[in-house]
Amino acid sequence: MYHPRRLNVRETELRGVLIIEPRVFRDERGWFMETFNAELFAKHGLPTDFAQDNHSSSRKGVIRGLHYQPDPPQGKLVRCVRGRIFDVAVDLDTRKWTGLELSEENQLMLWIPPGFAHGFSVLSDEADVVYKCTTLWNSKGERQIVYNDPALAIDWHVPTPIVSDRDAAAPRLP
Numbered sequence: 776m777y778h779p780r781r782l783n784v785r786e787t788e789l790r791g792v793l794i795i796e797p798r799v800f801r802d803e804r805g806w807f808m809e810t811f812n813a814e815l816f817a818k819h820g821l822p823t824d825f826a827q828d829n830h831s832s833s834r835k836g837v838i839r840g841l842h843y844q845p846d847p848p849q850g851k852l853v854r855c856v857r858g859r860i861f862d863v864a865v866d867l868d869t870r871k872w873t874g875l876e877l878s879e880e881n882q883l884m885l886w887i888p889p890g891f892a893h894g895f896s897v898l899s900d901e902a903d904v905v906y907k908c909t910t911l912w913n914s915k916g917e918r919q920i921v922y923n924d925p926a927l928a929i930d931w932h933v934p935t936p937i938v939s940d941r942d943a944a945a946p947r948l949p
Contacts, residue, residue: 781809784819787873792864792891793821794875795852795884808882810854811907821886822850825907833897833904836937838922840894841865841945846916848889850909855879858902861932865892865920870948872927877904892920896931919945 783796797808809815813823833839840863843849853862855877864887865872876898877883887893895904922931922938924947 782812782815782819784821787864787875789864789866789869789871789873789891791886791888792866792873793819793886795821795886797882797884799882810884811852821852822909825852825909826911827908828905829908830903830905833902834937835897835900836933836935838894838896838931838933838936838938838942840942841892841920841922841924842894842917843867843890843892843920844910844913844917845890846913847910849912850889851887851893851906852884853877853887853893853895853904853906854882854884856903856905858897858899860895860897860899860902860904862895863893863929863931865894865927865929866890867892867948870926872929874929892918894922894929896933896936898932921945921947924948 781798785794799806799808816823859878862877862885863874926948
């Protein structure tokens with residue numbers, strides 16, 4: 776049975792990038808929430824068929840991204856299960872970006888549709904990020920944009936970024 780109050784979906788300034796706020800049921804024992812419900816997701820026009828789940832753990836100041844996969848196109852449902860991150864989606868068509876803090880406290884999720892680049896920075900001492908992907912990862916189909924591309928001018932909210940060699944060597948937007 777559909778319960779609209781169990782899931783709040785809000786638009787961002789970028790077409791298709793959505794903030795998902797699950798209802799959290801709290802009592803003296805702690806809390807409970809559904810992080811995925813196919814019926815509720817379908818009612819909100821979100822995907823219900825995911826092919827892969829990923830989990831990353833990072834320390835403060837780490838930036839992961841910006842990554843995207845056009846072959847096959849991959850959407851991501853991202854949440855931070857421990858700590859705090861600044862999550863970023865980049866519309867490759869308009870070259871605009873949006874960012875949102877995701878944390879274990881606010882329990883928000885961000886839907887990043889296929890065709891968008893994604894990255895995040897770690898704001899807390901440590902953070903665990905879990906994300907569902909609509910297609911399997913394809914190393915030959917993945918692309919990157921350098922995290923500090925001046926055309927985007929993303930404020931990652933970290934004073935001294937820690938970036939992998941691969942992400943640091945990524946190209947700028949064409």
